[in-house]
Amino acid sequence: MSPRKSTRTRREFRLTFLGATGTVTGSRYLIEADGRRILVDCGLFQGYKPLRLRNWAEFPVDPASIDAVVLTHAHLDHSGYLPRLAAQGFKGTVWATRATRALCGILLPDSGRLLEEDADHANRNGYSKHHPAEPLYDEAQAQQALRLIRPADWEHSFEPVPGLRARLRPQGHILGAAAVTLEQGATRITFSGDIGRSHDPVMLPPSPPAASDWIVVESTYGDRRHGSDPLEQELLTVCRRVLARGGAIILPAFAVGRAQLLLLLIARLQQRGELPRVPLYLNSPMAADVTALYERFAGEHSLGPDDFALLHERVQVVGSAEESRALNARSGPLIVVSASGMLTGGRVLHHVRAFGPDPRNAIVLAGFQAGGTRGAALAGGARSLRIHGEQVSIHAEVVSLQAASAHADSDELMAWLRSAPERPRGVFVTHGEPDAADALRLRITHELDWPAHIPEYRESVDLLGPTISGSPS
Known part of the structure; x- marks a missing residue:
C-alpha cells in the first residue's frame, strides 16, 4: 500500500484511475487534494476472473488513509466494494444522494447475503478451489458500511473534505443517480457516473454537465446506437x-x-x-x-x-x-x-x-x-x-432486447458532452469495453475537437497540469 503524505509544499489535485478502465465495472477514482484522499465511487469488479480477482487484491492505497467517498449511484459496480473497504479500515464519510443512500440500504446487505450464500453453497457442494470458500464480505459488514453514508442534496455544494467542494446533479439512469463535480480552487472535474437516456420511459433526462476543466465520461455504449423500435x-x-x-x-x-x-x-x-x-x-x-x-x-x-x-x-x-x-x-x-x-x-x-x-x-x-x-x-x-x-x-x-438499456447510447453521450457550457481542457473516457471507449474517444476528438484520452488501470494524472499527459493524437 502506498503511504499517505501528510505535508505538501505545493497545491495538489491528482486523479488516479483504480477501476472502470478497459471494463464497465469496478468504478473507483482516487482524488488526492492537498494531503486528503477521496474516492469517487467504490464499485465491485465483475465479469472476467482477472477482474473479479481485483476485489480480493490488496487495495492500492491504505483504506484507512481515505478520508471520504462520494457515490454517483447505487449499482454494485459503483457502490458494492464499500463493505470490503470499511472492513479493511476505512472510517470516513460516504456522501450520496438520499435516494442512493436508500438504495444502498437494500443493495449492499443483499449483496453480502448473496456472497455468503454462494460461499456456503460452494462449501456444501465442494466446487470451490478454496477450502473453505469465504465471501468477499457478509451481510453484517454491509450493514456496518451503511452507517457511514451521509445524504447530500441535489445541486447543493458541500465539502467531503476541507477545501474541496462537491456538487451532485441528476443524471437519469436510475433512482438517485448523479454526476459529481469536484472543485479545488479554480480547477473543476466532473465525473459523469452512468448517463441516462434522453427519453427513458421511467427516469428523467440527464442534466447538462457543469462547467469543468476535466470531464470523466462513461462509454458503455460508446460504439453503438440503441435500436429504433420502442x-x-x-x-x-x-x-x-x-x-x-x-x-x-x-x-x-x-x-x-x-x-x-x-x-x-x-x-x-x-x-x-x-x-x-x-x-x-x-x-x-x-x-x-x-x-x-x-x-x-x-x-x-x-x-x-x-x-x-x-x-x-x-x-x-x-x-x-x-x-x-x-x-x-x-x-x-x-x-x-x-x-x-x-x-x-x-x-x-x-x-x-x-x-x-x-x-x-x-x-x-x-x-x-x-x-x-x-x-x-x-x-x-x-x-x-x-x-x-x-x-x-x-x-x-x-x-x-435492443432498447432496454438505461445507459445513453453513443449519440446521447455526445449530446450530453455537447451540452457542456464550456470547452474542457480534456476528457477521460472510462467505464467501457475497449472498442466502445475508443469509438467514443474518436468521436470526441473528431466531432468536438476536444482532447480525449482512455486511461490505463492505476494511471495517475495531475489535474493542475495544462494537458492530458500522454494523450494520443
Missing part, C-alpha cells in the same frame, strides 16, 4: 411468440430500474389485451423493495400513482426461497422477472437451470452484458452455462 414493441413481439407456444419467459433484470420498467410495460400490454394475462412474477425481494422506493421518491422519475397501482394489481411477488423453488416446477405459459441482470448470481440462476434446457422457453436479456458474465456468454451464442458448479445446456430461445 422497448414495448420489442417485448410484445417476443412475448407473443413464446407464450403462443406455451413457453416460459425468463427475464433477467437489474433490480433497480429495469425490473420495474419491464414489469410495467408487460402489465400495460396485458391490460390492453395485446398479451394474454398469463402469470407475471417478480422473483426478487430486492426489486420489490426497490419498487417501494420509487414510490417514495416520486419526484425523481416519471411514474405516477396509476402505474404503481397497475404493478400491484398484475405482478405476483415471489417471497420465500420455497416459493421460488416451487416456481421452478411450473411450466409455461408464464413470465418471470428476476435479478441479476447479467446472470452473475441470485434466484434467476435457478430459473435458468430449470427453464433453460426446454426449447419452448425463452431467456430475454434486457440491458448491457459485461464481458465475462453468463449474460454476455448467452448473448454471444453460448448454449451451455456453468451454474453452481455444473454445466447447464441451454436450448431455450435467447433474445437480447
